[in-house]
Amino acid sequence: MAKITVYGAGSWGTALAVSMGKAGHEVALLGRNLSEMDLMEQRRENRPYLPGVVLPQTVKPTGDSGVLEEAEMLVLSVPSHSVRETAQKIRGHLKQGTIVVNTAKGLEEGSYKRLSQVLTEELPHNPVVVLSGPSHAEEVGKDMPTTVVVASRDSQAAEAVQDMLMTPKFRVYTNPDTIGVELGGAFKNIIALCAGFADGLGYGDNTKAALMTRGIAEITRLGVVMGGNPLTFAGLAGVGDLIVTCTSQHSRNHRAGVALGQGKPLDQVLKEVGMVVEGVRTTRVAYELSRQYGISMPITEQAYDVLFQGTDPKAAVSALMMRGKKHEIEEVALIAMENGSYQENCQDSQDK
Numbered sequence: 420m421a422k423i424t425v426y427g428a429g430s431w432g433t434a435l436a437v438s439m440g441k442a443g444h445e446v447a448l449l450g451r452n453l454s455e456m457d458l459m460e461q462r463r464e465n466r467p468y469l470p471g472v473v474l475p476q477t478v479k480p481t482g483d484s485g486v487l488e489e490a491e492m493l494v495l496s497v498p499s500h501s502v503r504e505t506a507q508k509i510r511g512h513l514k515q516g517t518i519v520v521n522t523a524k525g526l527e528e529g530s531y532k533r534l535s536q537v538l539t540e541e542l543p544h545n546p547v548v549v550l551s552g553p554s555h556a557e558e559v560g561k562d563m564p565t566t567v568v569v570a571s572r573d574s575q576a577a578e579a580v581q582d583m584l585m586t587p588k589f590r591v592y593t594n595p596d597t598i599g600v601e602l603g604g605a606f607k608n609i610i611a612l613c614a615g616f617a618d619g620l621g622y623g624d625n626t627k628a629a630l631m632t633r634g635i636a637e638i639t640r641l642g643v644v645m646g647g648n649p650l651t652f653a654g655l656a657g658v659g660d661l662i663v664t665c666t667s668q669h670s671r672n673h674r675a676g677v678a679l680g681q682g683k684p685l686d687q688v689l690k691e692v693g694m695v696v697e698g699v700r701t702t703r704v705a706y707e708l709s710r711q712y713g714i715s716m717p718i719t720e721q722a723y724d725v726l727f728q729g730t731d732p733k734a735a736v737s738a739l740m741m742r743g744k745k746h747e748i749e750e751v752a753l754i755a756m757e758n759g760s761y762q763e764n765c766q767d768s769q770d771k
């Protein structure tokens with residue numbers, strides 16, 4: 420059994436700590452707010468973020484960053500916009516070779532870097548693994564069967580994480596396509612916001628299915644030109660996570676989308692959700708990337724207009740419905756698969 424530190428004591432960090440603690444690992448759950456961590460220790464529950472889930476005795480809530488020094492594996496569960504700052508903060512505490520597992524789903528604003536790239540820059544002496552897939556904290560915390568995927572340039576590190584995280588209720592796959600796994604996990608949040616707009620407007624299952632299907636088409640288009648394997652977008656980190664986030668009562672992104680669809684202003688919605696809604700920042704990043712790469716992303720464009728340009732969600736749905744006639748199957752992914760260009764891109768991006 421291993422000594423593991425989870426940094427970030429929100430809903431996802433807590434659920435992963437509980438799962439690993441139940442598997443018998445010695446888990447330090449490290450949060451930045453000392454009084455909250457004390458309260459969590461007394462109650463054996465993270466009431467604000469994951470109510471109703473009891474922490475096993477193997478999980479120790481703490482505010483002491485000394486626990487980083489002992490960690491054999493570090494699981495990072497902070498919002499994506501805090502990943503670089505967090506890595507800089509912990510750099511001096513972490514042993515060389517400790518595996519760092521990023522669980523945040525987003526991209527760095529401004530640089531457009533994937534979070535594994537950010538972590539590799541800041542922690543060059545630590546193997547970086549990313550974890551993604553359809554996995555709401557609320558269900559993992561209650562031991563409901565869940566499957567995820569881990570990816571890394573370092574296949575041994577990915578397999579070590581697979582071994583440490585796997586339980587009879589938490590099944591972990593590996594995938595060598597780090598780019599696809601990270602992009603799928605980040606971009607699906609945009610579509611979940613849009614599925615929420617549709618639900619908030621009172622539209623039905625047809626509308627949601629349309630958004631999800633056309634959503635994965637545009638995610639794949641951009642993901643492939645950025646170096647991802649098209650098949651990854653059909654897997655757990657793609658379609659799998661898209662389904663759960665667009666349809667689950669637990670999704671923060673979907674919940675935010677519903678409230679926006681009902682006409683509430685963004686700042687009020689974010690306050691009401693009270694946890695990170697990654698899709699908002701990711702919409703901006705994906706919108707900018709689609710322009711940079713010249714990739715058509717009509718749903719992302721409408722999400723951008725709703726979030727940042729004051730477009731009415733109903734008008735956004737109409738705009739999507741009234742686009743010019745199209746053929747359903749897009750050629751980009753097929754062409755990329757046939758000529759192997761994604762593999763070259765993949766190599767390029769990993770070398771950077």
Ligand SMILES: NC(=O)C1=CN([C@@H]2O[C@H](COP(=O)(O)OP(=O)(O)OC[C@H]3O[C@@H](n4cnc5c(N)ncnc54)[C@H](O)[C@@H]3O)[C@@H](O)[C@H]2O)C=CC1
Binds near residue numbers: 496499
């Ligand atoms: N909640 C879920 O079911 C899942 C979440 N994720 C991803 O995990 C990441 C975290 O999400 P949640 O746990 O839902 O968020 P959350 O809002 O529940 O918790 C975030 C935690 O990070 C802490 N935090 C924020 N900035 C920090 C900083 N600079 N330094 C230290 N701690 C900081 C907050 O205090 C809070 O404890 C997101 O990228 C999300 O997309 C991925 C899979 C499932």
Ligand SMILES: O=C(CO)COP(=O)(O)O
Binds near residue numbers: 670672
């Ligand atoms: O990524 C997630 C589930 O796999 C979590 O999505 P939300 O942040 O929308 O809750």
